[in-house]
Amino acid sequence: MATTAGKVLSVNIGTVREFEYSGRPAKSAIWKLPAVGRIAARGVNLAGDDQADRKAHGGPDKAVYAYAAEDLRWWEQEIGRSLAYAEFGENLTTEGIEVNNALVGERWQIGTTVLEVSEPRIPCWRLGVRMNDKMFPRRFTEALRPGSYMRIIVEGDVGTGDDIRVVERPDHDLTIRDVFRIYTRDRDEVERLLAVPQMSESWRRWADDWLQKAKGRPADAAEPGCC
Helix, strand or coil: CCEEEEEEEEEEECCCEEEEECCEEEEECCCCEECCCCEEEECCEECCCCCCCHHHHCCHHHCEEEEEHHHHHHHHHHHCCCCCCCCCCCCEEEECCCCCCCECCCEEEECCEEEEEEEECCCCHHHHHHCCCCCHHHHHHHHCCCCEEEEEEECEEECCCCEEEEEECCCCCCEHHHHHHHHHCCHHHCHHHHCCCCCCHHHHHHHHHHHHHHCCCCCCCCCCCCC
């Protein structure tokens, strides 16, 4: 049975921006702004949103990125300044629902769309650029507040003020924070990732390759896409 667990405070979109990084040209769409009206959620994106590098930042398993206002407020205390919605590059700024402790494969109904929790955000240098702090990706990792990427299961539209209703929870206990923690510090628990059917293929491949390498077998443990 669906339960109303939270609310969307802001729907945020952005296009690719060019900038200079360490003396070289770079691109990113991490700079997003709150959108007005209903926004379509179709394919691998919200309408009007984009990613500069689809190999690392986009695709069906990372179509929508949700970050909690509760975590933004926590960061405000940590860094000593206010943070606007979308400042972490999130598509959905949420309130009242567990984002980091959501289960992999948990499904949320927002507006007329259904989204499925898929994987944590792995920070890269682009987040440091956005926050004007080269060390911020490390701080983000240590805080264990990664936010959640989501798949679009049912296409529709979303808007600011929409309720977030949890319509399905899988029968396991692996959370987004668990995946992030295992990847960044507790790799003795990597096998847990392979036991979850809803785990994305890139993460399953990384976990399997890492286990093969740990056993002394040849493997190409490609890292999951960042940011």
